[in-house]
Amino acid sequence: MESPRVFPYTKRVGDVDGTDARLPAYADELPKKHVTMRPAHHGFHGSAVARRACGRHGEPMKRQNIRNVAIIAHVDHGKTTLVDQLLRQSGQFRQGELTGECILDSNPIERERGITILAKNCAINYINRRGDRYHINIVDTPGHADFSGEVERVLMLADGVLLIVDAFEGVMPQTRYVLAKALDLGLKPIVVFNKMDRTDSRPSKALDEVFDLLIDLGADDHALDFPTVYTSARDGWATTDENSVPAAGEGDIHALFDAIIQHVPVPELDAEAPLQALVTTLDYSDYVGRIGIGRVFAGTLRAGEEVAVIDRHGARSTQRIAQLFRFDGLGRTEVDHIDVGDLCAVVGLEKVDIGDTLADPAHPVALPPITVDEPTLHMTFRINDGPFAGQDGKFVTSRQLRERLQRELQSNVALEVEERADEFIVSGRGLLHLGILLENMRREGYELTVGKPEVIYHQEGRTRLEPIESLIVDVPTEMVGPVMQLVGDRRAEVIKVHASDTRTHLSFTVPARGLIGLRGRLLTATQGEAIIHHRFQEFGPYRGDIPRRPNGTMVAMATGRATAYAIDQLATRGVMFVTPGEQVYEGQVVGEHCKPTDIVVNIARQKKLTNIRSSTKDATVTLKGARRLSLEAALEYIEDDELVELTPQSIRMRKRWLTEVDRKRLARKPARAAT
Numbered sequence: 156m157e158s159p160r161v162f163p164y165t166k167r168v169g170d171v172d173g174t175d176a177r178l179p180a181y182a183d184e185l186p187k188k189h190v191t192m193r194p195a196h197h198g199f200h201g202s203a204v205a206r207r208a209c210g211r212h213g214e215p216m217k218r219q220n221i222r223n224v225a226i227i228a229h230v231d232h233g234k235t236t237l238v239d240q241l242l243r244q245s246g247q248f249r250q251g252e253l254t255g256e257c258i259l260d261s262n263p264i265e266r267e268r269g270i271t272i273l274a275k276n277c278a279i280n281y282i283n284r285r286g287d288r289y290h291i292n293i294v295d296t297p298g299h300a301d302f303s304g305e306v307e308r309v310l311m312l313a314d315g316v317l318l319i320v321d322a323f324e325g326v327m328p329q330t331r332y333v334l335a336k337a338l339d340l341g342l343k344p345i346v347v348f349n350k351m352d353r354t355d356s357r358p359s360k361a362l363d364e365v366f367d368l369l370i371d372l373g374a375d376d377h378a379l380d381f382p383t384v385y386t387s388a389r390d391g392w393a394t395t396d397e398n399s400v401p402a403a404g405e406g407d408i409h410a411l412f413d414a415i416i417q418h419v420p421v422p423e424l425d426a427e428a429p430l431q432a433l434v435t436t437l438d439y440s441d442y443v444g445r446i447g448i449g450r451v452f453a454g455t456l457r458a459g460e461e462v463a464v465i466d467r468h469g470a471r472s473t474q475r476i477a478q479l480f481r482f483d484g485l486g487r488t489e490v491d492h493i494d495v496g497d498l499c500a501v502v503g504l505e506k507v508d509i510g511d512t513l514a515d516p517a518h519p520v521a522l523p524p525i526t527v528d529e530p531t532l533h534m535t536f537r538i539n540d541g542p543f544a545g546q547d548g549k550f551v552t553s554r555q556l557r558e559r560l561q562r563e564l565q566s567n568v569a570l571e572v573e574e575r576a577d578e579f580i581v582s583g584r585g586l587l588h589l590g591i592l593l594e595n596m597r598r599e600g601y602e603l604t605v606g607k608p609e610v611i612y613h614q615e616g617r618t619r620l621e622p623i624e625s626l627i628v629d630v631p632t633e634m635v636g637p638v639m640q641l642v643g644d645r646r647a648e649v650i651k652v653h654a655s656d657t658r659t660h661l662s663f664t665v666p667a668r669g670l671i672g673l674r675g676r677l678l679t680a681t682q683g684e685a686i687i688h689h690r691f692q693e694f695g696p697y698r699g700d701i702p703r704r705p706n707g708t709m710v711a712m713a714t715g716r717a718t719a720y721a722i723d724q725l726a727t728r729g730v731m732f733v734t735p736g737e738q739v740y741e742g743q744v745v746g747e748h749c750k751p752t753d754i755v756v757n758i759a760r761q762k763k764l765t766n767i768r769s770s771t772k773d774a775t776v777t778l779k780g781a782r783r784l785s786l787e788a789a790l791e792y793i794e795d796d797e798l799v800e801l802t803p804q805s806i807r808m809r810k811r812w813l814t815e816v817d818r819k820r821l822a823r824k825p826a827r828a829a830t
């Protein structure tokens with residue numbers, strides 16, 4: 156965790172200048188008040204400095220000045236970029252304080268992959284044209300289906316949602332999911348058509364699609380009468396009139412602020428009623444332990460007071476709140492109370508969990524519980540027992556793995572861990588969900604091996620149920636054939652085929668099992684043209700066997716250094732995963748065989764040197780490039796008898812049994828191999 160520091164200082168609103176902190180054109184009309192500002196800092200401000208800072212924070216906001224808004228959309232439609240612009244143009248930050256893009260995607264993996272993984276809060280103190288001050292709590296949510304459980308929970312924090320729709324792509328599967336969840340909670344959307352700067356944007360078509368979707372979802376007239384805003388998050392402007400798009404370098408985002416203030420309902424909650432607050436997210440800090448993040452639905456939450464903590468099953472305990480924090484800019488500021496309707500971060504509750512109600516001990520009434528999505532996929536994590544174990548990792552023992560997983564369970568709600576002998580069966584919401592955990596562990600210095608991802612089955616009476624996902628594939632029309640073939644092999648059922656101009660939009664239901672390894676093959680079959688989205692739909696009856704990987708592997712015969720000579724010799728047998736000079740060990744998977752069987756290869760073979768001069772001896776060897784598999788690609792690639800070995804420096808694939816003798820012996824006794 157970053158050190159808990161806050162640098163409070165004051166600044167005149169009108170002094171903000173520079174490109175990344177644009178002020179509205181009417182800035183001069185604003186009253187020249189002093190506002191407290193904080194630097195771009197994602198930390199937990201637990202210090203005395205923070206406490207002093209909050210004393211200077213000015214008079215408490217009136218409740219009608221609070222807006223709680225969640226930003227929801229399909230993946231990559233521009234949620235985080237839009238929040239960036241809201242932060243930059245709020246006038247709350249000094250030039251240079253907000254650096255880089257997608258400021259809220261603060262985690263290194265989020266930055267590398269350009270996706271949001273965890274929902275995050277920020278709060279903007281905004282002053283509008285008339286000089287009215289607003290405290291706008293914004294929750295940015297992840298768009299990827301593996302993290303949709305996050306979205307569902309954090310929607311409880313909001314009174315309204317910004318539904319972002321890419322003006323080119325239009326409504327996509329996750330748009331439907333998140334909008335349905337928002338409507339279920341009675342949240343009316345403000346529809347924001349983003350990426351209006353794209354020359355191929357088609358906002359009116361996207362608008363029709365949103366309208367159809369709302370009707371399809373059974374929205375009432377109130378929700379159908381949604382306000383629309385057109386934006387370019389990249390260029391930092393918003394307008395309510397589709398036809399008045401600002402010229403390049405002009406325009407600002409204030410139309411969106413105005414829409415939030417006008418259309419997101421003011422929380423209408425009872426301040427006099429006994430306390431009721433709901434915990435929707437957990438955070439964890441090594442210094443203070445669990446931090447419950449949630450919202451006050453009735454009464455007032457006060458630091459230092461005892462509250463009744465009622466869990467999802469109704470069990471009650473009385474605990475004392477040590478510290479209370481309010482969201483402020485990119486950080487949190489310590490306060491002594493949180494008013495009804497506002498969001499809070501609570502420190503000091505030891506046994507606090509998602510879905511817990513914090514209530515008045517004299518009137519302990521629980522709020523409706525939150526359901527957390529069930530896991531759909533599990534993998535076996537175990538220590539790295541390969542010959543290179545411990546070479547570059549810091550944490551290699553089973554005990555260290557256990558501690559790390561237990562720590563993860565503190566805040567990763569959709570995760571489940573079961574310990575069996577020396578193995579950990581780790582269950583999650585999808586390959587990306589577990590892949591991110593593994594990637595984090597690897598970077599922290601852990602070494603471990605992971606088995607093939609398996610879906611989780613349910614039993615209903617005598618029927619075996621498996622997770623079924625909805626799959627959308629968008630491809631150039633001439634490539635529909637190979638897609639149908641691949642998806643059909645995996646027991647998919649076609650739901651809809653929609654051809655338009657040059658592309659065809661295919662919609663299927665497919666067993667989650669069938670999706671493992673499918674993305675790579677679809678991209679290969681369509682020369683990278685396919686756009687693929689899938690999300691969990693339901694548990695449905697088992698649909699039968701699915702073909703395994705068509706290719707066998709090349710397995711290293713002995714430990715040594717791969718040579719260019721050996722790799723060249725093997726070029727005709729398949730694709731290599733290693734490059735010359737790389738250390739490999741016996742049993743490591745070094746390449747893909749072009750046939751279905753596994754072969755053992757001598758990848759460290761040297762060319763025999765002789766005394767006789769030969770005209771070809773020094774001929775230059777041109778090697779094909781090695782195929783490098785990412786973590787998720789490797790997990791999708793392996794079969795039951797293989798493992799992925801993760802260390803801070805490398806991702807290798809290996810046979811579970813490293814020697815050929817063991818593999819042959821165990822292949823003959825499959826029953827024993829399983830034990």
Ligand SMILES: Nc1nc2c(ncn2[C@@H]2O[C@H](COP(=O)(O)OP(=O)(O)OP(=O)(O)O)[C@@H](O)[C@H]2O)c(=O)[nH]1
Binds near residue numbers: 232234271349352353
């Ligand atoms: N042309 C254009 N590109 C944009 C605009 N807004 C966002 N993008 C790009 O779209 C991509 C995705 O943006 P993000 O803000 O990360 O999208 P997101 O919705 O937060 O994505 P997830 O959090 O992963 O669901 C980035 O490459 C942005 O630069 C826009 O208005 N115009």
Ligand SMILES: [Mg+2]
Binds near residue numbers: 235260295297298
């Ligand atoms: Mg994002």
